[in-house]
Amino acid sequence: MNVSLTVNGQAVTRDVDPRTTLVELLRNHLSLTGTHVGCDTGQCGACTVHLDGRAVKACSVLAGQAQGAQVTTIEGLADGGLHPMQSAFRECHGLQCGFCTPGMVMAAVDLVKRHPDPDEATIRDGLEGNYCRCTGYHNIVRAVRRAAEQM
Amino acid sequence: MSDSSIGQPVHRREDERFLRGQGRYTDDIHLPGEAHAYFLRSPHAHARIRGIGTAAAAQADGVVAVLTGEDLAADGVGGLPCGWQITDVDGNPMKEPAHPPLAQGKVRYVGDAVAVVIAESYWQAKDASELIEVDYEPLEAVASAARALTDGAPRVHDEFDDNCCYVWEIGEGGEVDAAFDSAAHTVSVDITNNRLIPNAIEPRAAIAQYTPGEERYTLYTTSQNPHVTRLLMSAFVLQIPEHKLRVVAPDVGGGFGSKIFHYAEEAVLTWASRRVARPVRWTAERSESFTTDAHGRDHVTRAEMALDGDGHFQAMRVRTTANMGAYLSTFAPSVPTILYATLLAGQYRTPKIHCRVTAAFTHTTPVDAYRGAGRPEATYVVERLVDACGRALGIDQAEIRRRNFIPKDAFPYQTPVALNYDVGDYEATLDAAMEMADVAGFEQRRAEARSRGRYRGIGYSTYIEACGLAPSNIAGALGARAGLYEAGEVRLHPTGKVTVFTGSHSHGQGHETTFAQVVSDRLGIGIEDVEIVHGDTDRVPFGMGTYGSRSLAVGGTAIMRALDKVIDKSRKIAAHMLEVDAADVEYDDHGTFRVAGTDRTLSMPEIAFSAYVPHNYPLETLEPGLDEMAFYDPTNFTYPAGSHICEVEVDPETGRVEIVNFTAVDDFGNVINPMIVEGQVHGGLAQGIGQALLEACVYDDASGQLVTGTYMDYTMPRADDLPSFRVDTRNTPCTHNPLGVKGCGEAGAIGAPPAVVNAVIDALGPLGVHDIGMPLTPVRVWQAIQQAGGSRAA
Numbered sequence: 001m002n003v004s005l006t007v008n009g010q011a012v013t014r015d016v017d018p019r020t021t022l023v024e025l026l027r028n029h030l031s032l033t034g035t036h037v038g039c040d041t042g043q044c045g046a047c048t049v050h051l052d053g054r055a056v057k058a059c060s061v062l063a064g065q066a067q068g069a070q071v072t073t074i075e076g077l078a079d080g081g082l083h084p085m086q087s088a089f090r091e092c093h094g095l096q097c098g099f100c101t102p103g104m105v106m107a108a109v110d111l112v113k114r115h116p117d118p119d120e121a122t123i124r125d126g127l128e129g130n131y132c133r134c135t136g137y138h139n140i141v142r143a144v145r146r147a148a149e150q151m
Numbered sequence: 152m153s154d155s156s157i158g159q160p161v162h163r164r165e166d167e168r169f170l171r172g173q174g175r176y177t178d179d180i181h182l183p184g185e186a187h188a189y190f191l192r193s194p195h196a197h198a199r200i201r202g203i204g205t206a207a208a209a210q211a212d213g214v215v216a217v218l219t220g221e222d223l224a225a226d227g228v229g230g231l232p233c234g235w236q237i238t239d240v241d242g243n244p245m246k247e248p249a250h251p252p253l254a255q256g257k258v259r260y261v262g263d264a265v266a267v268v269i270a271e272s273y274w275q276a277k278d279a280s281e282l283i284e285v286d287y288e289p290l291e292a293v294a295s296a297a298r299a300l301t302d303g304a305p306r307v308h309d310e311f312d313d314n315c316c317y318v319w320e321i322g323e324g325g326e327v328d329a330a331f332d333s334a335a336h337t338v339s340v341d342i343t344n345n346r347l348i349p350n351a352i353e354p355r356a357a358i359a360q361y362t363p364g365e366e367r368y369t370l371y372t373t374s375q376n377p378h379v380t381r382l383l384m385s386a387f388v389l390q391i392p393e394h395k396l397r398v399v400a401p402d403v404g405g406g407f408g409s410k411i412f413h414y415a416e417e418a419v420l421t422w423a424s425r426r427v428a429r430p431v432r433w434t435a436e437r438s439e440s441f442t443t444d445a446h447g448r449d450h451v452t453r454a455e456m457a458l459d460g461d462g463h464f465q466a467m468r469v470r471t472t473a474n475m476g477a478y479l480s481t482f483a484p485s486v487p488t489i490l491y492a493t494l495l496a497g498q499y500r501t502p503k504i505h506c507r508v509t510a511a512f513t514h515t516t517p518v519d520a521y522r523g524a525g526r527p528e529a530t531y532v533v534e535r536l537v538d539a540c541g542r543a544l545g546i547d548q549a550e551i552r553r554r555n556f557i558p559k560d561a562f563p564y565q566t567p568v569a570l571n572y573d574v575g576d577y578e579a580t581l582d583a584a585m586e587m588a589d590v591a592g593f594e595q596r597r598a599e600a601r602s603r604g605r606y607r608g609i610g611y612s613t614y615i616e617a618c619g620l621a622p623s624n625i626a627g628a629l630g631a632r633a634g635l636y637e638a639g640e641v642r643l644h645p646t647g648k649v650t651v652f653t654g655s656h657s658h659g660q661g662h663e664t665t666f667a668q669v670v671s672d673r674l675g676i677g678i679e680d681v682e683i684v685h686g687d688t689d690r691v692p693f694g695m696g697t698y699g700s701r702s703l704a705v706g707g708t709a710i711m712r713a714l715d716k717v718i719d720k721s722r723k724i725a726a727h728m729l730e731v732d733a734a735d736v737e738y739d740d741h742g743t744f745r746v747a748g749t750d751r752t753l754s755m756p757e758i759a760f761s762a763y764v765p766h767n768y769p770l771e772t773l774e775p776g777l778d779e780m781a782f783y784d785p786t787n788f789t790y791p792a793g794s795h796i797c798e799v800e801v802d803p804e805t806g807r808v809e810i811v812n813f814t815a816v817d818d819f820g821n822v823i824n825p826m827i828v829e830g831q832v833h834g835g836l837a838q839g840i841g842q843a844l845l846e847a848c849v850y851d852d853a854s855g856q857l858v859t860g861t862y863m864d865y866t867m868p869r870a871d872d873l874p875s876f877r878v879d880t881r882n883t884p885c886t887h888n889p890l891g892v893k894g895c896g897e898a899g900a901i902g903a904p905p906a907v908v909n910a911v912i913d914a915l916g917p918l919g920v921h922d923i924g925m926p927l928t929p930v931r932v933w934q935a936i937q938q939a940g941g942s943r944a945a
Binding site: 017019032037039040041046073075086089096097100101120128130139 | 162163165166167170172173174175178179274350352353354404405407434436437438658659660826827829830833834835837838862863867868869870871873875876899
């Protein structure tokens with residue numbers, strides 16, 4: 001089946017197997033490997049992208065469901081420099097192995113959009129859909145708080 | 152260069168690529184003409200394979216090949232080797248079963264690979280795997296080590312009489328028994344160290360390629376130590392000449408030990424890539440990670456302490472049963488022995504210790520090193536037992552520790568369990584932790600919580616670990632079948648830029664930053680001009696990889712040794728250029744050579760240029776170029792130690808435990824980058840708290856089925872399960888490596904579990920609860936309260 005959508009501002013069309021998920025489309029058909037896959041049950045959040053402005057787990061969306069949609073991935077989050085959330089993750093050491101990071105950053109951007117001035121509990125609650133095994137979340141929480149002040 | 156970056160929280164250089172989605176993990180790599188592999192795995196914990204019908208699968212759309220254990224055997228592919236041999240109490244080698252990469256004759260755990268389908272696409276491979284007809288004869292299984300060791304238990308390996316892999320001991324049992332006979336007090340605990348599944352967020356993955364023109368293989372794999380994988384695969388499994396095999400571990404998304412080991416898929420893909428004349432790729436689904444990544448822990452222990460009338464430890468007796476799983480993973484035998492029982496002295500002067508370990512085969516996934524590897528198990532034993540001693544004798548928890556600490560003027564200190572601690576100051580970390588945790592104000596907080604219907608408790612863990620693995624001769628005497636040194640190479644380029652090649656591997660630890668700080672400081676060349684290369688056997692001379700918090704202590708020291716050689720040679724070059732004797736050239740340790748007593752200087756880039764453009768150069772006595780390598784074999788382990796204090800509140804109505812404060816004050820020796828060190832502590836604490844409160848790998852003992860095989864069933868810590876941490880250091884530099892560093896990667900996972908459990912026991916003491924096992928889930932805590940009759944008290 002043909003799927004047409006806009007990814008990081010570019011119109012794309014691909015012929016895919018109907019069972020292809022959005023994350024497979026991004027990674028395997030569009031070579032956007034910044035979006036990662038950490039599980040097969042929608043639990044880990046490594047594949048989080050923005051679909052029409054909202055954070056979604058791209059492993060749980062079929063490519064066909066994204067027909068006509070606007071998708072933003074980690075590669076398209078910033079135009080040139082780093083997005084304030086990306087900068088804050090760097091400044092606060094909010095990443096270690098980097099594997100959960102793209103999904104975490106995309107989820108965090110969405111969180112701050114919905115909660116412009118989040119306290120620690122709001123941040124922790126808002127990121128509970130994204131696993132990180134490296135950081136213990138401590139510095140991720142600091143990073144989101146810092147980014148919120150700058151976004 | 153002006154200011155040194157040593158000790159500074161330099162932001163990580165690797166972050167930008169990760170933050171932009173430009174990391175290059177194994178699954179991100181694609182090779183022209185690649186095919187996809189899917190492994191068919193056993194749904195049974197124990198079954199005889201009467202036959203495998205592959206014809207239908209082989210004819211399915213897109214299928215390139217369907218291969219089984221018989222094909223492996225026909226090609227002479229060997230079993231997966233074990234890198235550590237334990238000698239048992241009778242002087243016999245451990246039982247060491249064959250470990251075929253694809254099952255041959257029998258399957259022995261759920262997830263054991265039975266066949267591999269190689270196809271044009273992942274879905275074609277997976278779909279075709281469903282057409283394979285495996286004729287299983289299911290057999291009785293056993294998942295628990297205790298039952299596996301009973302008479303009549305189903306045998307995991309037919310070639311052995313029983314499921315006992317080894318019985319091993321350390322210490323003088325007779326002397327310990329005598330001390331118990333004459334002790335004023337004895338205290339015991341029975342504890343289980345729950346089995347864990349490591350769960351790095353990047354699933355294991357591999358891509359193998361055979362290049363016929365060069366007769367060379369390349370394997371991209373999610374490894375913490377690519378050279379070790381190359382050695383094991385070439386020498387033992389595939390008999391590929393070592394120089395014809397390149398192993399690349401690119402960006403790796405977390406390891407925590409689980410990516411140390413040589414796994415079946417790596418060998419099968421490499422073998423298959425030649426057979427099908429195509430690159431072959433595979434990435435684990437998360438359910439495969441649950442069933443096939445080596446698990447961690449799974450000990451059952453009875454530990455006893457003999458004390459004198461004043462609460463001084465006189466002797467310790469420990470009996471542990473360890474579950475090895477169905478096969479011996481790469482370093483599995485060392486974990487419940489060398490890496491465990493040698494740590495049972497903890498921070499204490501216990502004069503006599505005896506430990507006996509019985510290791511059992513079961514029909515479960517192999518168990519091997521997971522963050523801390525033996526040391527968390529030891530610390531959990533020691534600190535639960537010490538806590539029980541304090542309660543039994545009515546001695547304050549800080550005081551019973553202080554009363555038994557090895558004093559700071561007693562180093563070097565020889566423990567009764569083989570280790571020689573070089574340095575430490577345990578009072579200092581405990582004092583700092585108690586102040587940071589505001590222990591003085593705790594009773595007031597406890598009372599306040601009680602007024603809200605909550606039970607508040609405080610728990611201590613004063614731990615030690617042995618890191619910087621390891622002196623090769625000692626490891627060899629203890630059964631290691633490999634050396635445990637590290638290699639490093641420092642290459643100055645003609646323009647004064649630097650490339651450093653290290654056998655350590657970074658998969659989250661930030662070596663590209665920390666190691667660059669070390670080199671930059673020593674050569675006086677900016678960090679931006681120092682590149683750290685790791686993870687490629689074609690580029691890095693050799694390496695033993697990253698585990699056991701060893702990277703900076705061992706890998707960093709190898710780099711320091713290579714830097715010494717660079718500086719020695721540079722001094723000779725400088726002497727020639729400055730027309731003085733080398734003895735008259737001073738090095739300021741930060742990039743400047745100076746003729747003693749003058750202002751005549753040369754910088755490292757000037758010398759590097761001369762080394763590569765040797766027009767004014769001592770060619771008759773010195774080779775051109777400036778590129779040196781070194782191997783470093785440590786002379787001792789390093790001994791990070793610290794004090795962790797956990798404060799919890801328990802809701803007696805629900806059994807829910809909330810960590811309200813967690814304080815960790817550690818002694819890591821010198822710290823190069825405190826930001827990275829704190830991050831390592833945070834991550835370790837999260838895994839330790841995860842073990843204490845949430846995580847448990849559960850098997851059904853009768854069927855051997857993994858009950859917790861998805862993220863729906865296995866509870867990993869999420870952001871809202873954890874508090875923010877208070878961390879600090881009180882450091883005593885390591886005495887036997889030039890950086891004075893000890894290692895920090897595992898401390899949190901080692902120190903945290905007993906601190907959490909001791910805190911909950913402290914909280915629930917008023918309700919009559921004096922023992923509870925990990926993980927402290929709400930239902931377990933609630934049941935413990937009910938069983939203690941605590942509902943009345945609540």
